[in-house]
Amino acid sequence: MGEHTVTSFDEDLGHIDRLIRDMGDLAGAMVAASTRSLLENDTAMAQRVISDDALMDARQRELDDRAITLIAKRQPMAQDLRRVVGAIRMAADLERIGDLAKNIAKRVSAVGEGAAPRSLSHSIDAMAQMVMAQVGAVIAGYEGRDARGLVQLRDDDRQIDVQYTAVFRELLTYMMEDPRNITACTHLLFCAKNLERIGDHVTNIAENAYYVVTGQQLPLNRPKTDETSVTVEAD
Amino acid sequence: MGEHTVTSFDEDLGHIDRLIRDMGDLAGAMVAASTRSLLENDTAMAQRVISDDALMDARQRELDDRAITLIAKRQPMAQDLRRVVGAIRMAADLERIGDLAKNIAKRVSAVGEGAAPRSLSHSIDAMAQMVMAQVGAVIAGYEGRDARGLVQLRDDDRQIDVQYTAVFRELLTYMMEDPRNITACTHLLFCAKNLERIGDHVTNIAENAYYVVTGQQLPLNRPKTDETSVTVEAD
Structure with missing residues (x-):
């Protein structure tokens, strides 16, 4: 196989990786804007998040089409094939993050103004900051082929779960x-549950990215995703 | 390409389709058992659902491994490739249905005995029955290559959303x-939200199955998934 063919394959894959990064950037921006619109009761901002979701869906379709065309045209083997299939899966998780951010945005008018006391707003905001950092870090970890960083990310998801449990209890009390x-x-x-679920999708992305980067799957037992179902007893 | 090779490819694909059916059967059984354990406060049954989820995860991994090996070994083109990639995506949605059923099961002890009045139990049970019927029907539609049936299924998801909105209002009142x-x-x-989300995953499966069967994608605009975010205003 000539130099030219190899270069073209890498170019095709590079394009797919750029779409992953674009989707990652958009996902992070949607999480940020949806949370801000919720906490500041900004329905115009919420509306923009809802519109952005169509863009996310279109990008996922573009990535899927490119990936499938690439497999059909280049017939990649082993590590290359894994990269393409991994990209398809990561795109699916990024698209779901967009859906969840949209769902937060759609609840802005139902929540209304001044619904959350200041301490609760702080707790939700803190949770959103953690989630946004994770979204940014998983894309950076994938781009940098940083296997160790990706493992760490999966473990960091526990902190989001802990914060979610705190928000859950605070909301029940209120x-x-x-x-x-x-x-x-x-x-x-x-909304808090959606943020916690976005953390779960970041974990999925980290697992797929790890598989792409190393060719190995992470062990099956990952942290529990929702502690409230076991830690909060019915009265 | 000889007769033998073609047959082997179909055999490999047939094996993947059987794994899809097995995962579909398991998903339906997990939804049924999780709902029954919730409504009858049966913690032993809930525990079995939680255990079954590991089986679901293992089957998804087996399907993924087989599908990727198949792509690498057979280098399928066009329609065949689409079937394999479609199977990978359907398996991911089935695995998520298992996760959601497990999450219902994990809430059984937190909900406790006699928590729901009879009318509410009936509403949740009715919703679960609709969801179970959809899970069964989407697998049957895929196996029978029934494109029209798959389109219908996506539209039927609206009924689950309507039922979810009714349960949501009833729970708020209570x-x-x-x-x-x-x-x-x-x-x-x-739990009700999880059932509604299982309906969304059935919709995803129907979309992927339609793509596999027809080679065409369904139009982007699908029914809204959660009406409560727009129909229920804050007091």
Whole structure:
């Protein structure tokens, strides 16, 4: 096989990697904007997040089409094939992160203004900051072929779960204090849950990126994703 | 290419299709058992659902490994390649359905006994029945290469969304009536949301199956997945 063919394959793959990075950047921006629109009750910003999701979907389709065309045209083997299949899977997780950010944005008007007391806003914001850092770090870890960093990321997801459990308890307390808070808090609960789930998708991306980079799969037993189902007992 | 090679490729693909069917059967059984364990407060049954999820994960890995080996070994083109990539995606959605059923099962002890009034149990049960029917139908539609049936399934998901909205409102009312219901109802709310999300994954599977069967993608605009974020206003 000539030099030219090899270079073209790498170029095709490079294009797919750029789409992954674009989707990662968009995912991070959507998480940031959806959380800000929620905490500042900014319905115009929320509307932009909802529109951005169509862009995310289009990019995923473009990546899928390119990846499948690449497999058909180049018939890559072993490590190269793994990179292409890994990219398809990572794109699926990034698209889901976009969906979850959109879902947060769609709840902005239902939550309304001043629904969350200051301490609760801080807790949700802290959780969002952790999630955004993870989204940025997993794309950087993939681009830098940083296997150790990717393992670390998966473990870091535990901290998001801990923060989610704290937000969950805070929301329950706030609902019990005053039944008029229940509707808004229920929506905030789903928003917090969405952030926790975005963390899970980052974990999936880290696992796929690790597989692409090393050719090995991470062990099956990953951290539990939702501690509230076992740590919070019914009254 | 000889008769023998063609037959072997079909045999390999047939094996992958059987794994899809097995995962579909297991997914349906997990949804059924998780809902029953929730409504009958059967912690032993819930524990079995939690164990079954490891089996689901193992099957997905087996399917992924077989699919990637098949692509590398046979280098399928066009329609055949589409079938293999479609199977990888369907398996990912089935695995997520298993995760969601497990999450319902994990909430059984937190919800506790007699937490839901009879009318609410009926509503959740009705929703679960619809979801189980969809899981069964999408696997049958894929196996039968029934493109029209698969389109119909995607549209049927709207009915699950309508039922979810009814359950959501019922749960809010119940929480407002008595704050002591809040913790249990919050967990039930997540269970109902999980059922609604399982419906979304069935929709994804239907879309992928349609692509595999017809070579065409369904139009982008699919039904909204969660009406509660727009139809229920904050008080």
